[in-house]
Amino acid sequence: MIVVNGLRKRFGSQTALDGMTFSVEPGQVTGFVGPNGAGKSTTMRVILGLDAPDAGTALVGGRPYRSLSRPLCHLGSLLDAGALQPGRTARNHLLWLAHSQGLPGRRVDEVLERAGLQGVARRAAGGFSLGMRQRLGIAAALLGDPPALMLDEPFNGMDPEGIIWMRRHLRGLAAEGRAVLVSSHLMSELQDTADHVVVAGRGRVIADTNIAALLESAGAGRVTLRADAASIDAAAGVLTAAGAVVTRADARTLAITGLAAEAVVSLLTSHAVPFAEVSSHRATLEEAYLELTRDAVEFRAASSPSSSEVTR
């Protein structure tokens, strides 16, 4: 639906895009993840024809965006929810967009209702909270009933209720068969939302993978053990002797890799070491993301200034 191929773009001495290549398929939510400065927003601006790439192509439904006669009927986008004139009402903001595509005012009322904004349609958008502006942005993206949607950091500044609304909405749009591309600098925001993830760093793709497969590979073989302070040293000794890699998380907790939970239980039982709890670990998307990016040394160097955001 959206195909990005070999995009390169420099701003002065800064390389923003360095061969960015990926595609967004219909019927699923594709997460577009990476630290700030990885080139996510620039890629989206190139897809929309706002920035011209130095090399490479970006196609929407097989065509360059700027050649589309009624582009909002091919790709709906939300780059910056705050980018509207504050004195205009929500309805009038959508109305000029509708008129630009030859769509009737009726369509405006439909998307206002879908975004849950009927009640505030005639209020000036300048007085909207960020969450309401994001909803207005979603309504604008849906105006042309496009088969593809592209949202830049839609979770930014949203309250928990808004995040849940946005997640459910994105899932619903993908379930309708649309291709949905959602960028975020926080992998955790995409948990339970994205089906596929494209990880960007320094202007190129460093991973392009299915979320389910990613979680499975990242979660394998990690076990947490909780025991009394008195027996924790004995437990660590037994497990290390059996070939596991054991790290002390705190005075009563061990993190174990290299042994399955069942093996840990039978080893400790046979050595008569008492323990409180053994749990098999399911990786979070964020951990999977860190594991995925661990090898990309370049990427780590690039992301270190914002690593606090990544691991938060």
Added chain:
Amino acid sequence: MSTALAVVAPSLRTRRTGLRYLHAEWTKLRTAPETVWLVVGIVVATVAVSVLVAANMPCDTAVCGGDPTKTGLTGVQLGQALVAILAVFAVGGEYGTGMIHGTLAAMPRRAGVLAAKALVVTCVVAPAAAVAVTASALLGRHFLPGAAGLPAVLRATGGTVLYLLLIGLLAIGVTAIVRNAAAAVGVVLALLFLFPILAAAAPDPHWERHLLQIGPMTAGLAVQATTGLDKLPIGPWAGLGVTAAWAFGALLVGAVLLELRDA
């Protein structure tokens, strides 16, 4: 038949695209809260200043204030600033908020967007300018008797309305070039008022005349003169032509830059 269709279809599509762009830009201008106040402001400011100047003009000779028709239209000097602000907002307001990205994502033919903006601003300024200039001229006649013949007065008033439309176009072009509302207002006012100031400071009458001939305001407002036409630095219609050259030149440069630069 099919070749004819192949030729006609794209031009039809272009025309439909143009109408959509006009519709969108008209909706935008109509629903921007400042538009109505600026339109009212153009009329009020132009008429008020014209009346103030005309009513206070000493009238001890048969022909009041040298050129009564021109004096009666003095308020245009202020009205043009409000026309410029209205036009600057129509483009620059979008750069200030970032909404220009939404505009260009919805309407990727950028020169077409600028043309649509120019047309709708002209359609809004035209009635305001016509009312303001006509009212100023009629009130001016009341305060300052001894106006010139009808053809000259009609040329002065009609030309002044056209002048105001051209200032709007100049402001749109300049804003597309500088992409910032405050800077655009500054540049437009500088273009208007710098030439008469420089001319006044020019050491040599030859230079003074040339500066008045090329300034968008000094040349364009020659169209208001009804007396002493032979002493004008530039003829009334030629002067308006200079303003038109500034306006369309700015629009052209703005359109080219809009197409070439990253938004």
